Amino acid sequence: MKGNAKCYADLRAYCETLPIVDCHDHSGECGPKYEDPIQVILNGYFPSDIQSASSDAAIIALQDKERSLEDRWPILERAWKRTCHTGYAQVTRRVLKKFYDEDTLTLETLYRIREKLLDLTDPETFDHILAEANIAARILDIWPDTRKVLDGSLELTPRGRLAISLPGFHAVRNYEEVQGVGRVVKRVITSLDEYLAACREIFEGHKRYGAVTFKDQSAYSRSLAYGNPTRAEAEAVFNWFMEDPRRSASYPDGVKPLDDYLFHEFMRMARDLDLPVQIHTGHMAGIRNDIAKTNAVGLTKVIELHQEVRFDLFHANWPYGGELIYLGKNYPNVSLDFCWANIIDPIYCQNLFKQALSAVPHGKIHGYGSDFGGSVERAWAHAQIARDNIAIALSDLVELDYLSLDEAKEVAHAWLFGNANEFFRLGL
Numbered sequence: 001m002k003g004n005a006k007c008y009a010d011l012r013a014y015c016e017t018l019p020i021v022d023c024h025d026h027s028g029e030c031g032p033k034y035e036d037p038i039q040v041i042l043n044g045y046f047p048s049d050i051q052s053a054s055s056d057a058a059i060i061a062l063q064d065k066e067r068s069l070e071d072r073w074p075i076l077e078r079a080w081k082r083t084c085h086t087g088y089a090q091v092t093r094r095v096l097k098k099f100y101d102e103d104t105l106t107l108e109t110l111y112r113i114r115e116k117l118l119d120l121t122d123p124e125t126f127d128h129i130l131a132e133a134n135i136a137a138r139i140l141d142i143w144p145d146t147r148k149v150l151d152g153s154l155e156l157t158p159r160g161r162l163a164i165s166l167p168g169f170h171a172v173r174n175y176e177e178v179q180g181v182g183r184v185v186k187r188v189i190t191s192l193d194e195y196l197a198a199c200r201e202i203f204e205g206h207k208r209y210g211a212v213t214f215k216d217q218s219a220y221s222r223s224l225a226y227g228n229p230t231r232a233e234a235e236a237v238f239n240w241f242m243e244d245p246r247r248s249a250s251y252p253d254g255v256k257p258l259d260d261y262l263f264h265e266f267m268r269m270a271r272d273l274d275l276p277v278q279i280h281t282g283h284m285a286g287i288r289n290d291i292a293k294t295n296a297v298g299l300t301k302v303i304e305l306h307q308e309v310r311f312d313l314f315h316a317n318w319p320y321g322g323e324l325i326y327l328g329k330n331y332p333n334v335s336l337d338f339c340w341a342n343i344i345d346p347i348y349c350q351n352l353f354k355q356a357l358s359a360v361p362h363g364k365i366h367g368y369g370s371d372f373g374g375s376v377e378r379a380w381a382h383a384q385i386a387r388d389n390i391a392i393a394l395s396d397l398v399e400l401d402y403l404s405l406d407e408a409k410e411v412a413h414a415w416l417f418g419n420a421n422e423f424f425r426l427g428l
C-alpha cells in the first residue's frame with residue numbers, strides 16, 4: 001500500500017527503521033514446519049475469509065493434506081478469486097512474495113512452493129525473521145504449563161515476554177477445574193478463600209518469572225458487561241458445585257455471579273501487582289460468533305470502578321471504532337491497542353489512526369501486535385502492513401497541515417515502540 005501524501009515515502013522509510021513492540025502474540029513454540037503448499041496459503045487467519053467465501057466443506061477439503069494439489073486447486077482457485085483482496089489475503093500475498101518470490105497464485109505456484117517449504121521450527125530461523133521485521137519484543141499469551149512458570153523453567157520463543165492468561169481462572173464451573181488450579185500450588189482447595197489465595201500465589205509467581213501483563217479473552221464465550229455481584233452470590237455458586245464434584249454450573253446464568261466476582265477480584269490483584277490488563281474486544285478469530293457481546297463499551301463499569309488498573313483494549317475494538325475512541329479519550333486508565341486489527345481491516349485502521357490522533361492523546365495508542373501462533377513469516381508481513389497503515393494515516397494528516405512531518409515521526413515512534421515500551425515497562 002502507498003499513501004498519496006507528498007511525505008508518505010519519507011515517513012514510511014522512517015517507520016521501516018523503527019524497532020517495534022509486538023503487543024500480542026501466541027507463539028508458544030517456534031514453527032511450523034510447512035508440509036503442504038496450501039497450508040502456506042491458508043495459515044493464520046486467512047482460512048476464515050476463505051470459509052466465508054466458500055463453505056465449511058470447502059475449507060475441510062482444502063486442509064486435507066491427503067488430497068492431491070490437483071484435486072484441491074479448483075476449490076482454492078474459486079475461493080481465492082472471491083477473497084484475494086481482504087487484509088488477511090494481503091498477508092498471504094506478502095508472504096508469497098517475500099519468502100517464495102511469487103507474485104500470483106496458480107497451480108504452478110503451488111508446485112514451486114512445494115519445493116521450498118519453510119521450516120520455522122529452528123529458533124535461529126525464527127529469530128532471524130523477527131530481526132528482519134525489527135520486532136524488538138513480543139508479549140506472549142501462550143497458556144503455558146503453569147508449574148514451569150512458577151519454577152522458572154518455562155522457555156519462551158525468541159524476544160518473548162509472558163502475559164498471564166486469565167480466563168481459565170475466573171470461568172471455573174466445577175470442582176475439577178478448581179482443583180486444576182489447586183494442583184499448581186500443590187493444594188486441595190475447599191473454599192472460595194482458598195481458591196482466591198491460590199490464584200494470587202500463581203499470579204505473584206508469574207510476576208516473579210517476568211510476566212508484564214494480564215491478558216483476558218473471555219469475550220469469545222461471554223459478554224464483556226461484567227456485573228458486580230456480592231461475595232455471597234459468588235460463594236453460593238462456588239459452594240454449590242464444590243459440595244458435589246459431579247455438578248457443573250450452567251452457562252451463562254448459573255456461573256455468572258462467580259465469574260463476575262472473580263474477575264473483579266483479579267482486577268484488584270492486577271492493581272496490587274501493578275500489572276496492566278489486556279482485554280480482547282471486538283472481532284473474534286474463526287467465524288460465526290456473536291460480536292455484540294465483545295464491544296469494549298461493555299467494560300465501562302469495570303473501567304470506572306477499577307481506576308487504578310491500566311487497561312489495554314485490543315483489536316481496535318473492530319468494528320466499533322467510535323466506542324473505542326470514546327473510552328480512550330475519557331478514561332485515563334484506558335489505552336487503545338491495534339494488535340491484529342491492522343490485518344483484519346487495514347482501511348479501518350488507517351482511518352481510526354487518523355481519528356485517534358485527533359481525538360485521543362497519542363501517548364495512549366499501541367500500534368502493532370501480530371497475534372499469530374508461530375507463523376513468524378506472517379508476523380513479518382503483518383508488521384509491514386502496520387507500518388503502511390500508520391505511515392498512510394500520519395502522512396495524510398501532514399498533508400492536511402494537521403501536524404509537521406517531524407511531529408508525525410515522533411507519533412509513529414510512539415505508536416510502534418515508545419508507548420508500549422513504557423506501558424508494559426519492557427525496559428528496551
Ligand SMILES: [Zn+2]
Pocket residue numbers: 024025026371
Ligand atoms: Zn490473540
